[in-house]
Amino acid sequence: MSSNLSSLKAMANDRGQAMARPHAAGDPTLHWETLALDGGLTIDPTTKAIAPNISMSVNNMLAPGDGAFSADGVADLTALPFLYARWTNPTVRQLEQRMAALEGADDALATATGVAAIAATFLTCLKKGDHLIVSDVCYAGASELARRILPDYGISVTAVNMSRLDEVAAAFRPDTCLVHCESPCNPILRLTDLSAVAALAHRHGAMVSVDSTLATPVATRPLALGVDLVIHSLTKFINGHGDALGGVVCGRKELIEKIRSRAGVYLGATLSAQNAWLIMRGIDTLFPRMRAVSESAMRIARFLRDHPSVGSVIYPGLQIHPQHALAKRQMNAFGGILTFQTDDPQKIAIQLADRLRVVHYAFSLGHQRSIVVFLDTKEMMRSTYGLQGPQLDDYRAFAGDGVFRLSVGLESVEDIIADLDRALR
Ligand SMILES: Cc1ncc(COP(=O)(O)O)c(C=O)c1O
Incomplete structure (x- = not known):
């Protein structure tokens, strides 16, 4: 019995090496429809399961030689892929890689809700003394967070009609760090000219985040238009089945790393592996x-x-x-x-x-x-x-x-x- 089991395992390991596939996300010849199915998906080397596994473990074992131990006592925990699920989890990571592939981003951070992704972005990109320009109409939670809560922390906020570029241009100040918009915006479906707003913001040394929940990556590709960070409530079309809350922010590697290391860790709004799996199943279609x-x-x-x-x-x-x-x-x-x-x-x-x-x-x-x-x-x-x-x-x-x-x-x-x-x- 046990020798049968070990020969099965050996077979599985052999097949694991023989069948290892590179990430579809790295292949520039693939279409977006294909990336929606395969981007960021890794075939499990032991089971060869095609659908992603759900890894529910809160923690992962540390082993000698993997960076957690060192002779001089200085461990490099950041080199470990998985350590503790609030930082990152294998199933959530697959969703992040899939969202990054879909948005054409270097990386992504998944969060427990869409609002958590917005909060993570604001709390990383803005600090006391900074100025935010926000669309005067955007998702109610984002609007209320920006206009009611952020000023309590010394962040000043100007709300503008993002479809009026002259109004946007006039709102910049030397301390403007971020412009946050939506297109189409919830609930009135007014659009923002994303490349024009990105060009304006960059001229003033500010970054642009867009909540692209209503558009999805199928309709709009904000990063290709010059936007710095794309946010989604995954709860909506991306999961698409009304049975899981989730959020994501996608962008350049160094920006996502910064958001992960600040808000990702300390906000504590981590996406559950179960919801990440449901959302990936939604992305398939x-x-x-x-x-x-x-x-x-x-x-x-x-x-x-x-x-x-x-x-x-x-x-x-x-x-x-x-x-x-x-x-x-x-x-x-x-x-x-x-x-x-x-x-x-x-x-x-x-x-x-x-x-x-x-x-x-x-x-x-x-x-x-x-x-x-x-x-x-x-x-x-x-x-x-x-x-x-x-x-x-x-x-x-x-x-x-x-x-x-x-x-x-x-x-x-x-x-x-x-x-x-x-x-x-
Ligand atoms: C455009 C938009 N962004 C963000 C959110 C917040 O998403 P969640 O409920 O996942 O926090 C919503 C929710 O309705 C939304 O419509």
């Missing part, structure tokens, strides 16, 4: 899912544009989107999120929550099931953005008194349209 939801979203946007109960529709793929030309230039797909406005939205919100049978009335987005929710402009101003004057006018130009944000899922598009039609009338 990211390209076909994004293509499917983009196609359905375009059909639904056209349907809603012509619907008698709908006042206006915002979708980057529609010619009536005020930045459609930029969308065509910057996006390879227009994505799965659209917004629409109606008369008497409070009544329609109740109607949708009550009547929808295919679409779900709920918060969040980017899942396989369609989701819609109403976001009231007055409430968004009160709870989060606090915009006034021209910035409020600019918000209202996209959102009026409030928007229904629809995240298109993988159901039959005919069924989604019939469901919305029935519920809106």
Whole structure:
């Protein structure tokens, strides 16, 4: 029995060496669709499992000769690939390598949530006395963190409409270190011209981070446009199944190392191996899912544009989107999120929550099931953005008194349209 086992193990080791494959991430001839499946994936040398393993161990053994021990007592623990799971874990590492491959980045740091990736970026790139320029409309958690919390730590913050380059240019100060934007931005789907903002920021010696959650790497490649750091809530389209929270920040090696060694370690918002595995499984189908939801979203946007109960529709793929030309230039797909406005939205919100049978009335987005929710402009101003004057006018130009944000899922598009039609009338 035991000799059978050892011969099996020996066979496994032989095959391990014979079948070792280099990372697909290093092959410049491969397409993004292939990298979504294979980038950063390492075949386990013992089992030859094609799907990634889940390594749940919190710690990993130290052995003589691996850097943890030295004759002079000075150990180099940073040379060890895995030590303790809050620093890094083999399954989470595979996800990080896969995200880095997908964004064309040197490296990536995965975090427990998207907000943790944003916080890790802010807390690494900014310190007391620094200045942040942030989009006046971006994911509510990022906006509130930037505008309510960071000033308590001596960081000054200016919120600008990122689609107005003159406003962005005027906001720079000698102490500006970071510009944070989103494209398309949640919830109003206004776009940021990423290469223009990156060029401006670099001229002023500042870095740019973009939350690309709504675009995903399928639609937009921010690093190729000059952005320094790309952030995703992996909870949304990248996992795509509504069953795991996660976040990531991707960029140059030295920047990611800095974020990992500061916020990655001390923020303690480490992604679990289980969630990393689920998210990798989601990434396997990211390209076909994004293509499917983009196609359905375009059909639904056209349907809603012509619907008698709908006042206006915002979708980057529609010619009536005020930045459609930029969308065509910057996006390879227009994505799965659209917004629409109606008369008497409070009544329609109740109607949708009550009547929808295919679409779900709920918060969040980017899942396989369609989701819609109403976001009231007055409430968004009160709870989060606090915009006034021209910035409020600019918000209202996209959102009026409030928007229904629809995240298109993988159901039959005919069924989604019939469901919305029935519920809106
Ligand atoms: C654009 C964007 N960024 C970040 C987040 C935060 O993600 P998480 O819930 O994973 O922290 C969200 C959540 O809705 C989002 O829409």
